[in-house]
Amino acid sequence: MPQSKYEPIYRSIKEDIETGIYKYGDFLPSENEYTVRFECTRNTVRRALSLLTSEGYLLPQHGRGVQVIYRPDDGRSLFTIGGIESFAEAAERSGRKTTTKVVVFKQIKADEKVNLRTGFDIGEDLYYIERVRYVGKRAVIFDTNYFLMSETPGLQPSIAASSIYRYLEGTLGMTITTSRRRVTAQQASERDKELLDLNHFDFVLSVAGQVFNSRGVMFEYTESRHVPDQVCFIESAVRQKV
Protein backbone atom coordinates (compact mmCIF):
# COMPACT_ATOMS: atom_id res chain seq x y z
CA MET A 1 0.00 0.00 0.00
CA PRO A 2 1.40 3.36 -0.99
CA GLN A 3 0.99 4.82 2.50
CA SER A 4 -1.85 7.27 2.45
CA LYS A 5 -1.18 10.96 2.67
CA TYR A 6 -3.93 12.01 5.05
CA GLU A 7 -2.91 9.50 7.70
CA PRO A 8 0.40 11.08 8.75
CA ILE A 9 -1.33 14.46 8.67
CA TYR A 10 -4.05 13.14 10.96
CA ARG A 11 -1.43 11.68 13.25
CA SER A 12 0.62 14.86 13.31
CA ILE A 13 -2.30 17.08 14.26
CA LYS A 14 -3.50 14.57 16.82
CA GLU A 15 -0.08 14.58 18.43
CA ASP A 16 -0.04 18.37 18.49
CA ILE A 17 -3.28 18.26 20.43
CA GLU A 18 -2.33 15.50 22.83
CA THR A 19 1.00 17.09 23.66
CA GLY A 20 -0.71 20.39 24.37
CA ILE A 21 0.63 22.48 21.49
CA TYR A 22 -3.00 23.24 20.83
CA LYS A 23 -5.02 23.31 24.03
CA TYR A 24 -8.68 22.99 24.93
CA GLY A 25 -10.45 26.01 23.47
CA ASP A 26 -7.70 26.94 21.01
CA PHE A 27 -8.34 27.28 17.31
CA LEU A 28 -6.24 25.27 14.92
CA PRO A 29 -4.48 26.88 11.97
CA SER A 30 -6.93 27.26 9.08
CA GLU A 31 -7.35 24.56 6.47
CA ASN A 32 -5.57 26.73 3.94
CA GLU A 33 -2.58 27.18 6.23
CA TYR A 34 -2.39 23.43 6.61
CA THR A 35 -2.43 22.91 2.84
CA VAL A 36 0.76 24.96 2.69
CA ARG A 37 2.34 23.29 5.69
CA PHE A 38 1.62 19.74 4.51
CA GLU A 39 1.88 20.44 0.79
CA CYS A 40 -1.44 18.93 -0.14
CA THR A 41 -4.93 20.01 -1.13
CA ARG A 42 -7.67 21.20 1.16
CA ASN A 43 -9.54 17.92 0.63
CA THR A 44 -6.71 15.95 2.14
CA VAL A 45 -6.44 18.27 5.12
CA ARG A 46 -10.19 18.10 5.62
CA ARG A 47 -10.06 14.34 5.60
CA ALA A 48 -7.55 14.31 8.44
CA LEU A 49 -9.56 16.90 10.37
CA SER A 50 -12.81 15.01 9.93
CA LEU A 51 -11.24 11.93 11.51
CA LEU A 52 -10.27 13.94 14.56
CA THR A 53 -13.73 15.49 14.65
CA SER A 54 -15.37 12.09 14.74
CA GLU A 55 -13.10 11.13 17.62
CA GLY A 56 -14.26 14.12 19.62
CA TYR A 57 -11.02 16.06 19.39
CA LEU A 58 -12.25 18.93 17.25
CA LEU A 59 -15.28 21.11 16.70
CA PRO A 60 -15.32 22.82 13.30
CA GLN A 61 -17.23 26.09 13.21
CA HIS A 62 -18.51 27.44 9.96
CA GLY A 63 -16.85 30.75 9.19
CA ARG A 64 -14.81 30.83 12.40
CA GLY A 65 -12.31 28.04 12.43
CA VAL A 66 -11.69 24.65 13.97
CA GLN A 67 -11.64 24.54 17.74
CA VAL A 68 -9.95 22.00 19.97
CA ILE A 69 -12.33 20.43 22.49
CA TYR A 70 -10.06 17.61 23.59
CA ARG A 71 -9.23 17.29 27.25
CA PRO A 72 -6.67 14.80 28.46
CA ASP A 73 -8.04 11.70 30.09
CA ASP A 74 -7.86 11.12 33.79
CA GLY A 75 -6.39 7.71 32.98
CA ARG A 76 -9.05 5.78 34.83
CA SER A 77 -10.52 4.36 31.64
CA LEU A 78 -8.93 1.25 30.26
CA PHE A 79 -10.99 1.15 27.12
CA THR A 80 -12.20 3.71 24.68
CA ILE A 81 -15.36 2.79 22.92
CA GLY A 82 -15.64 4.16 19.43
CA GLY A 83 -12.63 2.25 18.22
CA ILE A 84 -11.74 -1.39 18.00
CA GLU A 85 -9.01 -2.28 20.39
CA SER A 86 -7.95 -5.63 21.70
CA PHE A 87 -7.39 -6.22 25.38
CA ALA A 88 -3.65 -6.31 24.87
CA GLU A 89 -3.65 -3.09 22.87
CA ALA A 90 -5.72 -1.24 25.43
CA ALA A 91 -3.61 -2.46 28.31
CA GLU A 92 -0.40 -1.55 26.55
CA ARG A 93 -1.72 1.93 25.88
CA SER A 94 -2.40 2.46 29.56
CA GLY A 95 0.92 0.89 30.50
CA ARG A 96 -0.42 -1.85 32.75
CA LYS A 97 0.78 -5.42 33.14
CA THR A 98 -1.76 -7.95 31.95
CA THR A 99 -2.12 -11.70 31.68
CA THR A 100 -4.72 -14.04 30.25
CA LYS A 101 -5.89 -17.43 31.48
CA VAL A 102 -7.77 -19.77 29.14
CA VAL A 103 -10.55 -21.47 31.09
CA VAL A 104 -12.34 -23.32 28.31
CA PHE A 105 -11.28 -24.13 24.78
CA LYS A 106 -13.43 -26.50 22.73
CA GLN A 107 -15.11 -27.02 19.39
CA ILE A 108 -18.89 -26.87 19.17
CA LYS A 109 -21.64 -26.85 16.59
CA ALA A 110 -24.00 -23.90 16.69
CA ASP A 111 -27.43 -24.95 17.92
CA GLU A 112 -30.57 -22.88 18.19
CA LYS A 113 -29.51 -21.36 21.49
CA VAL A 114 -26.14 -20.28 20.13
CA ASN A 115 -27.80 -18.98 16.99
CA LEU A 116 -30.13 -16.76 19.00
CA ARG A 117 -27.33 -15.42 21.11
CA THR A 118 -24.65 -14.90 18.50
CA GLY A 119 -26.25 -14.78 15.08
CA PHE A 120 -24.20 -17.71 13.75
CA ASP A 121 -26.19 -20.09 11.54
CA ILE A 122 -27.28 -23.35 13.09
CA GLY A 123 -24.82 -26.17 12.31
CA GLU A 124 -21.75 -23.93 11.88
CA ASP A 125 -18.54 -25.25 13.42
CA LEU A 126 -17.25 -22.90 16.07
CA TYR A 127 -14.47 -22.53 18.58
CA TYR A 128 -15.89 -21.81 22.01
CA ILE A 129 -13.44 -20.08 24.31
CA GLU A 130 -13.66 -18.70 27.82
CA ARG A 131 -10.87 -16.53 29.12
CA VAL A 132 -10.14 -14.50 32.20
CA ARG A 133 -8.10 -11.34 31.87
CA TYR A 134 -5.94 -10.02 34.66
CA VAL A 135 -4.62 -6.54 35.19
CA GLY A 136 -1.83 -7.01 37.65
CA LYS A 137 -3.10 -9.80 39.90
CA ARG A 138 -6.75 -8.91 39.68
CA ALA A 139 -9.20 -10.75 37.42
CA VAL A 140 -11.12 -7.94 35.75
CA ILE A 141 -12.63 -9.34 32.55
CA PHE A 142 -14.42 -12.56 31.77
CA ASP A 143 -14.43 -13.14 28.01
CA THR A 144 -16.62 -15.58 26.12
CA ASN A 145 -15.70 -15.96 22.45
CA TYR A 146 -17.24 -17.80 19.55
CA PHE A 147 -15.03 -18.01 16.47
CA LEU A 148 -16.08 -19.35 13.09
CA MET A 149 -13.73 -22.30 12.47
CA SER A 150 -13.72 -21.97 8.71
CA GLU A 151 -12.36 -18.43 9.00
CA THR A 152 -9.96 -19.01 11.87
CA PRO A 153 -8.18 -22.30 11.13
CA GLY A 154 -5.47 -23.44 13.49
CA LEU A 155 -6.67 -21.55 16.52
CA GLN A 156 -5.21 -23.10 19.68
CA PRO A 157 -5.29 -22.55 23.43
CA SER A 158 -1.72 -21.26 23.35
CA ILE A 159 -2.79 -18.58 20.90
CA ALA A 160 -5.85 -17.74 22.94
CA ALA A 161 -3.57 -17.19 25.92
CA SER A 162 -1.65 -14.47 24.13
CA SER A 163 -3.45 -12.52 21.45
CA ILE A 164 -5.95 -14.03 19.06
CA TYR A 165 -6.04 -10.83 17.05
CA ARG A 166 -2.32 -10.81 16.54
CA TYR A 167 -2.67 -14.34 15.18
CA LEU A 168 -5.56 -13.49 12.90
CA GLU A 169 -4.04 -10.31 11.56
CA GLY A 170 -0.44 -11.45 11.50
CA THR A 171 -0.37 -15.14 10.66
CA LEU A 172 -3.65 -15.48 8.80
CA GLY A 173 -3.46 -12.07 7.18
CA MET A 174 -7.05 -11.32 8.10
CA THR A 175 -8.28 -7.77 8.30
CA ILE A 176 -10.68 -6.85 11.04
CA THR A 177 -12.90 -4.02 10.01
CA THR A 178 -16.20 -3.47 11.67
CA SER A 179 -17.83 -4.37 14.91
CA ARG A 180 -21.20 -3.80 16.45
CA ARG A 181 -21.47 -3.87 20.21
CA ARG A 182 -24.14 -3.74 22.89
CA VAL A 183 -23.28 -2.34 26.28
CA THR A 184 -25.38 -3.32 29.29
CA ALA A 185 -25.14 -3.57 33.04
CA GLN A 186 -25.99 -7.03 34.35
CA GLN A 187 -26.33 -8.96 37.55
CA ALA A 188 -23.18 -10.96 38.25
CA SER A 189 -23.69 -14.65 37.64
CA GLU A 190 -22.28 -17.37 39.87
CA ARG A 191 -19.63 -17.96 37.25
CA ASP A 192 -18.73 -14.25 37.26
CA LYS A 193 -18.29 -14.36 41.02
CA GLU A 194 -16.22 -17.50 40.74
CA LEU A 195 -13.86 -16.24 38.07
CA LEU A 196 -13.65 -12.48 38.63
CA ASP A 197 -12.32 -10.50 41.57
CA LEU A 198 -15.51 -8.56 41.99
CA ASN A 199 -14.82 -7.57 45.60
CA HIS A 200 -18.03 -6.13 46.96
CA PHE A 201 -19.70 -5.73 43.57
CA ASP A 202 -22.47 -8.04 42.46
CA PHE A 203 -22.88 -6.69 38.94
CA VAL A 204 -20.80 -6.39 35.78
CA LEU A 205 -20.57 -4.20 32.72
CA SER A 206 -21.18 -6.38 29.71
CA VAL A 207 -20.03 -5.60 26.19
CA ALA A 208 -21.28 -8.03 23.59
CA GLY A 209 -20.68 -7.76 19.92
CA GLN A 210 -20.16 -9.19 16.49
CA VAL A 211 -16.98 -8.68 14.51
CA PHE A 212 -16.64 -8.79 10.73
CA ASN A 213 -13.59 -9.38 8.61
CA SER A 214 -12.80 -7.60 5.39
CA ARG A 215 -14.80 -10.11 3.34
CA GLY A 216 -17.98 -9.27 5.16
CA VAL A 217 -18.04 -12.54 7.07
CA MET A 218 -19.05 -12.37 10.70
CA PHE A 219 -16.34 -14.55 12.19
CA GLU A 220 -16.53 -13.69 15.86
CA TYR A 221 -19.05 -13.15 18.59
CA THR A 222 -17.73 -12.04 21.94
CA GLU A 223 -19.14 -11.14 25.29
CA SER A 224 -16.84 -9.38 27.74
CA ARG A 225 -17.98 -9.04 31.32
CA HIS A 226 -16.09 -6.31 33.14
CA VAL A 227 -15.55 -5.59 36.80
CA PRO A 228 -17.37 -2.26 37.17
CA ASP A 229 -14.74 -0.15 38.89
CA GLN A 230 -11.71 1.18 37.08
CA VAL A 231 -13.30 0.42 33.74
CA CYS A 232 -15.33 2.84 31.70
CA PHE A 233 -16.17 3.44 28.09
CA ILE A 234 -15.77 6.75 26.38
CA GLU A 235 -17.79 7.65 23.37
CA SER A 236 -18.06 10.80 21.33
CA ALA A 237 -20.82 11.67 18.94
CA VAL A 238 -21.54 14.31 16.37
CA ARG A 239 -25.11 15.32 15.95
CA GLN A 240 -26.58 14.57 12.57
CA LYS A 241 -27.56 17.57 10.50
CA VAL A 242 -31.15 17.78 9.27
Next chain:
Amino acid sequence: MPQSKYEPIYRSIKEDIETGIYKYGDFLPSENEYTVRFECTRNTVRRALSLLTSEGYLLPQHGRGVQVIYRPDDGRSLFTIGGIESFAEAAERSGRKTTTKVVVFKQIKADEKVNLRTGFDIGEDLYYIERVRYVGKRAVIFDTNYFLMSETPGLQPSIAASSIYRYLEGTLGMTITTSRRRVTAQQASERDKELLDLNHFDFVLSVAGQVFNSRGVMFEYTESRHVPDQVCFIESAVRQKV
Protein backbone atom coordinates in the same frame (compact mmCIF):
# COMPACT_ATOMS: atom_id res chain seq x y z
CA MET B 1 -29.25 26.42 3.77
CA PRO B 2 -29.33 25.08 0.25
CA GLN B 3 -30.29 21.55 1.34
CA SER B 4 -27.33 19.32 0.84
CA LYS B 5 -27.32 16.77 -1.94
CA TYR B 6 -25.71 13.85 -0.13
CA GLU B 7 -28.25 13.89 2.67
CA PRO B 8 -31.31 12.70 0.72
CA ILE B 9 -29.09 10.10 -0.96
CA TYR B 10 -27.96 8.88 2.45
CA ARG B 11 -31.55 8.77 3.63
CA SER B 12 -32.72 6.95 0.53
CA ILE B 13 -30.14 4.20 0.77
CA LYS B 14 -30.69 3.88 4.50
CA GLU B 15 -34.38 3.40 3.91
CA ASP B 16 -33.69 0.77 1.25
CA ILE B 17 -31.69 -1.15 3.83
CA GLU B 18 -34.12 -0.77 6.71
CA THR B 19 -37.09 -1.81 4.60
CA GLY B 20 -35.23 -4.88 3.42
CA ILE B 21 -34.77 -4.02 -0.26
CA TYR B 22 -31.13 -4.78 0.41
CA LYS B 23 -30.72 -7.46 3.04
CA TYR B 24 -27.95 -8.59 5.34
CA GLY B 25 -25.17 -9.97 3.16
CA ASP B 26 -26.34 -8.33 -0.07
CA PHE B 27 -24.11 -6.07 -2.10
CA LEU B 28 -25.34 -2.59 -2.93
CA PRO B 29 -25.28 -1.29 -6.48
CA SER B 30 -21.81 0.02 -7.32
CA GLU B 31 -20.87 3.61 -6.72
CA ASN B 32 -20.91 4.25 -10.44
CA GLU B 33 -24.44 2.93 -10.75
CA TYR B 34 -25.51 5.26 -7.97
CA THR B 35 -23.94 8.25 -9.72
CA VAL B 36 -26.28 7.59 -12.63
CA ARG B 37 -29.31 6.92 -10.43
CA PHE B 38 -28.86 10.03 -8.29
CA GLU B 39 -27.33 12.21 -11.00
CA CYS B 40 -24.31 13.25 -9.02
CA THR B 41 -20.59 12.54 -8.83
CA ARG B 42 -18.95 9.60 -7.17
CA ASN B 43 -17.71 11.83 -4.37
CA THR B 44 -21.24 12.66 -3.36
CA VAL B 45 -22.31 9.02 -3.42
CA ARG B 46 -19.25 8.09 -1.39
CA ARG B 47 -20.11 10.67 1.19
CA ALA B 48 -23.55 9.18 1.71
CA LEU B 49 -22.11 5.67 1.85
CA SER B 50 -19.44 6.63 4.35
CA LEU B 51 -22.10 7.92 6.72
CA LEU B 52 -23.88 4.59 6.60
CA THR B 53 -20.57 2.80 7.06
CA SER B 54 -19.84 4.74 10.22
CA GLU B 55 -23.28 3.80 11.52
CA GLY B 56 -22.51 0.13 11.06
CA TYR B 57 -24.88 -0.41 8.14
CA LEU B 58 -22.31 -1.09 5.46
CA LEU B 59 -18.98 -2.79 4.93
CA PRO B 60 -17.13 -1.54 1.83
CA GLN B 61 -14.76 -4.07 0.32
CA HIS B 62 -11.94 -2.92 -1.88
CA GLY B 63 -12.42 -4.33 -5.36
CA ARG B 64 -15.58 -6.24 -4.53
CA GLY B 65 -18.34 -3.87 -3.64
CA VAL B 66 -20.25 -2.56 -0.65
CA GLN B 67 -21.94 -5.15 1.51
CA VAL B 68 -24.91 -4.66 3.82
CA ILE B 69 -24.19 -5.83 7.37
CA TYR B 70 -27.22 -4.25 9.00
CA ARG B 71 -29.60 -6.46 10.92
CA PRO B 72 -32.86 -5.12 12.28
CA ASP B 73 -32.91 -4.41 15.99
CA ASP B 74 -34.71 -6.64 18.41
CA GLY B 75 -36.32 -3.49 19.77
CA ARG B 76 -35.16 -4.03 23.32
CA SER B 77 -32.78 -1.09 23.19
CA LEU B 78 -34.18 2.30 23.95
CA PHE B 79 -31.04 4.21 23.12
CA THR B 80 -28.43 3.98 20.45
CA ILE B 81 -25.06 5.24 21.45
CA GLY B 82 -23.07 6.73 18.64
CA GLY B 83 -25.59 9.44 18.01
CA ILE B 84 -26.99 12.27 20.04
CA GLU B 85 -30.57 11.71 20.87
CA SER B 86 -32.74 13.25 23.52
CA PHE B 87 -34.89 11.16 25.80
CA ALA B 88 -38.01 12.29 23.98
CA GLU B 89 -36.55 11.51 20.57
CA ALA B 90 -35.44 8.05 21.60
CA ALA B 91 -38.76 7.24 23.19
CA GLU B 92 -40.68 8.47 20.19
CA ARG B 93 -38.55 6.33 17.93
CA SER B 94 -39.40 3.25 19.93
CA GLY B 95 -43.05 4.26 20.15
CA ARG B 96 -43.35 4.27 23.93
CA LYS B 97 -45.27 6.64 26.17
CA THR B 98 -43.01 8.72 28.36
CA THR B 99 -43.28 11.41 31.00
CA THR B 100 -40.82 13.54 32.92
CA LYS B 101 -40.95 14.77 36.51
CA VAL B 102 -38.74 17.66 37.61
CA VAL B 103 -37.45 16.93 41.10
CA VAL B 104 -35.04 19.82 41.60
CA PHE B 105 -34.64 23.07 39.69
CA LYS B 106 -32.33 25.71 41.10
CA GLN B 107 -29.54 28.11 40.30
CA ILE B 108 -26.10 27.46 41.67
CA LYS B 109 -22.56 28.75 41.37
CA ALA B 110 -19.94 26.20 40.36
CA ASP B 111 -17.62 25.41 43.27
CA GLU B 112 -14.56 23.21 43.28
CA LYS B 113 -16.59 20.04 43.63
CA VAL B 114 -18.79 20.91 40.67
CA ASN B 115 -15.74 21.92 38.68
CA LEU B 116 -14.11 18.56 39.26
CA ARG B 117 -17.22 16.67 38.31
CA THR B 118 -18.39 18.67 35.32
CA GLY B 119 -15.49 20.69 33.98
CA PHE B 120 -17.31 24.01 34.42
CA ASP B 121 -15.08 26.82 35.69
CA ILE B 122 -15.41 27.77 39.34
CA GLY B 123 -17.78 30.68 39.82
CA GLU B 124 -19.88 30.04 36.70
CA ASP B 125 -23.64 30.47 37.13
CA LEU B 126 -25.45 27.24 36.44
CA TYR B 127 -28.90 25.75 36.40
CA TYR B 128 -28.95 22.57 38.44
CA ILE B 129 -31.74 20.21 37.49
CA GLU B 130 -32.77 16.76 38.62
CA ARG B 131 -35.36 14.88 36.64
CA VAL B 132 -36.93 11.45 36.66
CA ARG B 133 -38.00 9.91 33.38
CA TYR B 134 -40.84 7.45 33.12
CA VAL B 135 -41.55 4.93 30.42
CA GLY B 136 -45.16 4.03 30.98
CA LYS B 137 -45.51 4.12 34.75
CA ARG B 138 -42.03 2.99 35.57
CA ALA B 139 -39.25 5.38 36.60
CA VAL B 140 -36.31 4.29 34.48
CA ILE B 141 -33.88 7.22 34.27
CA PHE B 142 -32.58 9.65 36.86
CA ASP B 143 -31.10 12.68 35.13
CA THR B 144 -28.84 15.27 36.70
CA ASN B 145 -28.19 18.30 34.50
CA TYR B 146 -25.93 21.30 34.80
CA PHE B 147 -26.64 24.04 32.25
CA LEU B 148 -24.53 27.15 31.74
CA MET B 149 -26.93 30.04 32.46
CA SER B 150 -25.26 32.48 30.10
CA GLU B 151 -25.90 30.11 27.20
CA THR B 152 -29.36 28.94 28.21
CA PRO B 153 -31.26 32.04 29.36
CA GLY B 154 -34.88 31.66 30.36
CA LEU B 155 -34.73 28.01 31.24
CA GLN B 156 -37.65 27.09 33.49
CA PRO B 157 -39.07 24.06 35.28
CA SER B 158 -41.93 23.89 32.80
CA ILE B 159 -39.43 23.61 29.97
CA ALA B 160 -37.43 21.01 31.84
CA ALA B 161 -40.60 18.96 32.17
CA SER B 162 -41.03 18.75 28.42
CA SER B 163 -37.92 18.97 26.28
CA ILE B 164 -34.99 21.22 27.05
CA TYR B 165 -33.43 20.44 23.71
CA ARG B 166 -36.51 21.50 21.81
CA TYR B 167 -36.32 24.80 23.69
CA LEU B 168 -32.62 25.28 23.02
CA GLU B 169 -32.77 24.35 19.37
CA GLY B 170 -36.16 25.84 18.62
CA THR B 171 -36.58 28.98 20.72
CA LEU B 172 -32.94 29.90 21.29
CA GLY B 173 -31.76 28.75 17.87
CA MET B 174 -28.84 26.92 19.41
CA THR B 175 -27.13 24.14 17.52
CA ILE B 176 -26.00 21.10 19.45
CA THR B 177 -23.05 19.51 17.79
CA THR B 178 -20.73 17.31 19.77
CA SER B 179 -20.85 15.32 22.94
CA ARG B 180 -18.42 13.19 24.84
CA ARG B 181 -19.79 10.52 27.14
CA ARG B 182 -18.53 8.04 29.70
CA VAL B 183 -20.46 4.85 30.27
CA THR B 184 -20.05 3.01 33.56
CA ALA B 185 -21.90 0.58 35.78
CA GLN B 186 -22.36 1.86 39.31
CA GLN B 187 -23.77 0.85 42.65
CA ALA B 188 -27.23 2.32 43.12
CA SER B 189 -27.23 5.17 45.61
CA GLU B 190 -29.96 5.73 48.20
CA ARG B 191 -31.31 8.47 46.00
CA ASP B 192 -31.39 6.11 43.01
CA LYS B 193 -33.39 3.61 45.05
CA GLU B 194 -35.72 6.36 46.23
CA LEU B 195 -36.43 7.82 42.81
CA LEU B 196 -36.15 4.89 40.40
CA ASP B 197 -38.19 1.72 40.11
CA LEU B 198 -35.15 -0.52 40.33
CA ASN B 199 -37.12 -3.60 41.42
CA HIS B 200 -34.55 -6.16 42.51
CA PHE B 201 -31.59 -4.34 41.01
CA ASP B 202 -29.09 -2.50 43.18
CA PHE B 203 -26.98 -1.02 40.39
CA VAL B 204 -27.43 1.39 37.50
CA LEU B 205 -25.92 2.09 34.11
CA SER B 206 -24.54 5.59 34.20
CA VAL B 207 -23.94 7.76 31.16
CA ALA B 208 -22.19 11.02 31.92
CA GLY B 209 -21.12 13.54 29.38
CA GLN B 210 -20.41 17.05 28.23
CA VAL B 211 -22.27 18.71 25.40
CA PHE B 212 -20.98 21.51 23.21
CA ASN B 213 -22.88 24.02 21.11
CA SER B 214 -21.84 25.25 17.70
CA ARG B 215 -19.70 28.01 19.17
CA GLY B 216 -17.51 25.53 20.96
CA VAL B 217 -18.90 26.40 24.38
CA MET B 218 -19.52 23.52 26.74
CA PHE B 219 -22.97 24.45 27.95
CA GLU B 220 -24.20 21.24 29.52
CA TYR B 221 -23.03 18.47 31.75
CA THR B 222 -25.40 15.60 32.31
CA GLU B 223 -25.39 12.34 34.16
CA SER B 224 -28.13 9.86 33.35
CA ARG B 225 -28.56 6.88 35.63
CA HIS B 226 -30.49 4.08 33.94
CA VAL B 227 -32.37 1.11 35.31
CA PRO B 228 -30.29 -1.77 33.93
CA ASP B 229 -32.94 -3.92 32.33
CA GLN B 230 -34.58 -3.02 29.06
CA VAL B 231 -31.92 -0.42 28.38
CA CYS B 232 -28.81 -1.00 26.37
CA PHE B 233 -26.45 0.98 24.23
CA ILE B 234 -25.44 0.00 20.76
CA GLU B 235 -22.22 1.15 19.24
CA SER B 236 -20.51 0.39 15.99
CA ALA B 237 -16.88 0.94 15.20
CA VAL B 238 -14.63 0.84 12.20
CA ARG B 239 -11.08 -0.25 12.79
CA GLN B 240 -8.51 2.38 12.06
CA LYS B 241 -6.10 1.61 9.26
CA VAL B 242 -2.39 1.60 10.04
Next chain:
DNA sequence: TTATCAAACTTGTTTAAACGAGTTATTCTA
Protein backbone atom coordinates in the same frame (compact mmCIF):
# COMPACT_ATOMS: atom_id res chain seq x y z
C1' DT C 1 -9.56 -29.74 -18.77
C1' DT C 2 -6.61 -26.78 -16.33
C1' DA C 3 -3.72 -23.02 -15.55
C1' DT C 4 -2.46 -18.41 -16.85
C1' DC C 5 -3.12 -13.94 -18.19
C1' DA C 6 -5.47 -9.88 -19.32
C1' DA C 7 -9.49 -7.08 -19.40
C1' DA C 8 -13.17 -5.13 -16.97
C1' DC C 9 -14.94 -4.34 -13.20
C1' DT C 10 -14.82 -2.77 -8.03
C1' DT C 11 -13.44 0.72 -4.12
C1' DG C 12 -9.49 4.00 -2.28
C1' DT C 13 -6.81 8.29 -2.65
C1' DT C 14 -5.59 12.71 -4.27
C1' DT C 15 -5.66 16.82 -7.00
C1' DA C 16 -7.83 21.14 -8.67
C1' DA C 17 -11.24 24.33 -8.95
C1' DA C 18 -15.41 26.74 -8.13
C1' DC C 19 -19.09 28.46 -5.51
C1' DG C 20 -21.93 28.95 -1.14
C1' DA C 21 -22.42 30.70 3.32
C1' DG C 22 -21.12 32.18 8.05
C1' DT C 23 -17.83 35.32 10.79
C1' DT C 24 -14.69 38.94 11.66
C1' DA C 25 -12.31 43.09 10.94
C1' DT C 26 -11.83 47.05 8.42
C1' DT C 27 -13.25 50.91 5.99
C1' DC C 28 -16.27 54.26 4.80
C1' DT C 29 -20.19 57.19 5.70
C1' DA C 30 -23.59 59.79 8.16
Next chain:
DNA sequence: TAGAATAACTCGTTTAAACAAGTTTGATAA
Protein backbone atom coordinates in the same frame (compact mmCIF):
# COMPACT_ATOMS: atom_id res chain seq x y z
C1' DT D 1 -18.54 58.61 17.47
C1' DA D 2 -21.74 55.19 15.88
C1' DG D 3 -23.45 52.48 12.42
C1' DA D 4 -23.53 50.39 7.93
C1' DA D 5 -21.39 48.50 4.08
C1' DT D 6 -17.55 45.88 2.46
C1' DA D 7 -13.63 43.07 2.03
C1' DA D 8 -11.19 39.27 3.60
C1' DC D 9 -11.17 35.71 5.86
C1' DT D 10 -13.30 31.01 7.64
C1' DC D 11 -15.50 26.18 6.75
C1' DG D 12 -19.18 23.41 3.70
C1' DT D 13 -20.52 21.27 -0.63
C1' DT D 14 -20.04 19.62 -5.19
C1' DT D 15 -17.99 18.70 -9.59
C1' DA D 16 -14.50 16.48 -12.61
C1' DA D 17 -10.75 13.83 -13.49
C1' DA D 18 -6.97 10.78 -12.92
C1' DC D 19 -4.57 7.05 -11.03
C1' DA D 20 -3.82 3.16 -7.60
C1' DA D 21 -5.00 -1.22 -6.11
C1' DG D 22 -7.92 -5.31 -5.10
C1' DT D 23 -11.39 -8.77 -7.27
C1' DT D 24 -13.82 -11.17 -10.66
C1' DT D 25 -14.54 -12.93 -15.11
C1' DG D 26 -13.58 -14.62 -19.33
C1' DA D 27 -10.48 -15.50 -23.04
C1' DT D 28 -6.35 -17.75 -24.21
C1' DA D 29 -2.73 -21.09 -24.19
C1' DA D 30 -0.73 -25.35 -22.61
